Amino acid sequence: MIQHDVTVVGAGCVGLSTAKHLAERTDLDIAVVEKEHQLAAHQSGRNSGVLHPGFNYPPESEKARFATEGTRRMKEYCEAHDIPCEELGVLVVAQTDREEAHLQTLASQATANGVEYELLDSREKIRAHEPHAVGRAAFYAPEAASVDSQQYVYSLAREVQQAGVSLYLGHEVETLRPLSSGYLLSTSNSEIETSYLVNAAGLYADTLAHQVGVGESYSVVPFRGEYYEVVPERADLCRTMIYPTPDPELPFLGVHYTRRTDGKVIVGPNAVLAFGREAYQNTDVDVRELAETVSYRGFRKLLASKTMLTVAWSELNKSYRKQKFTEAAQRLVPSVREADLRQSYAGIRAQLVSDDGELVKDPLTIETADAVHVLNAVSPGLTCSLPFGEHVAGLIAERAERL
Template structure:
């Protein structure tokens, strides 16, 4: 029997950040339990690796605070720990008058959130930043950066172990039971008794939370985001990052271009319902998890929206028809051709949906007397991971006083 003061389920960027801050700020005996043998196998490592500086989030919101603070802290952390991180900037392109009106909203949010930006009001100004991008206006935010997210996760893991945090990999938590003194965790390799619990299990956080009666009004619906990679001879089509103007009604940014720290340029992601919480290929199927999604009242309510049905059909086409994905990529860079794009990796987004069919767009961490359940570490989760993890750590620390 293994015993700890605090056990964190999930060794991704939020779980490890929580462990880092707990080990720095308290004398508690802390452990992290990760089901995979290798870290960053899921959301924390399967993303675009972009640090979002905060212009895209409403002022005074947790997202805005975590993103602006997180971007700066992440850059400092990467510099200290030798993690590849390049401040490339991002160009958000407006294709029409509706988009341009949304740029006004983004500009106002940038002002209030203290994010540096420049408004570009012509095609000529756009091409000074990105010679191959096309639009009628744009917002350029120089503080956006590209980071190697996998190296970041491993750096956090090394740091917490140096701080005497126990890191158990290959320990999949199958059951959580409450006890008079805390929690009893059954894993694939151990039994753990813990006084306090942090559930940062990402794609499976809702399932574990509901075992102890938390989060019954929500369910994770997995959305797969697929990326293509621009062939090496055409990477000059994107010098930094090129994004479409976001639709405020949707949580997904749409297909965009990102230059990574290794010099590769990736295009994507789309956002299509995954047929399993870890169904990374569009031929992967987990029948029980798909049935769970299809039976969920919140998912069925979500699909009553004509907008969501239209988006779902469009995104599905991008997954199975390369020409449709290429068309989406050409909206920003018309010169790109299907032959310039080759299949790359995919990620799964743990999108929390409420019983009434609403996509939960803000971070959600539900507290009990002796636990914090991180049900929604929504985008920009990587960017926000240091301040968000500190917030969870402080919440747990206060419970132990």
């Protein structure tokens, strides 16, 4: 029987950041348990790699605080650990009166959150930043950056191991059982007894929490985001990052352009219901997990919304019809052609949905006497990972200090 003071389930950027800060703050015996044999296999490695500086979040919200602090700290961390990170800036383009009006909201939020920005009021000013982008007006934030998220996760893993944290790869937590003091984790390779638990299991955080009666009014609904890559000879279509104006009613940013640290330009993602929590291809189906999703009352209530049904149909079309994906990309850069895009990778977003059919947009942790369950750490989870992990570590440290 393996024993530890604290066991973190999930070696993604949030789980590893939590372990890092807990090791720095305490003398506790800490372990991180990861079901895969390699790191960054899921959300932490299958993303756009963008650091969002915080203009898109309401002032004084947790997202705003974590994003602004997280962007600054991530840049410092990448510089200190030689991780590719380029401050490219982002251009948020408005095409309609409604979108142009929302740019003023972004500007107000940026001012309140201390984010540098510039409002561009003409097509000419937009083209000075991105010659191929088209819009009526735009919001420009120079602090947005592109980072190699996989190298970041591996760097965190090296750091926690050097701090004495045990890292168990290939250990899938199959059952979680409360003990008189702490928990027993039965994994695919061992049994671990722990005094404190951090559930940072991402796509499966809700299923682990439900095993111990926590967070039963929420469930994860997986949304797949698919990316295309602009062929190298046309990569000059995007110099930096080009985003559409976000819809404040939806948690998805919409198809956008991102220049990565390796020089590639990716386009996407869409946001389509995944037929399984790890169904990365649109032909992948996990019958049991799909049945769980469609039978979940929160999901059924979500789809009762006419807006969500319209969005779902549009996103589904982008997944199965490249022409529709290209049309979404052409809204920002009209000169891009279908032949300019080749299919790249996909990620799956662990979107938490409540029983009443609401998309949970803010970070959500549920604390018990001897555990912290991270049920929602959605975008910008990568950006926020350092301060958010520090926050979760503090919750566990406070519990340990009281004993």
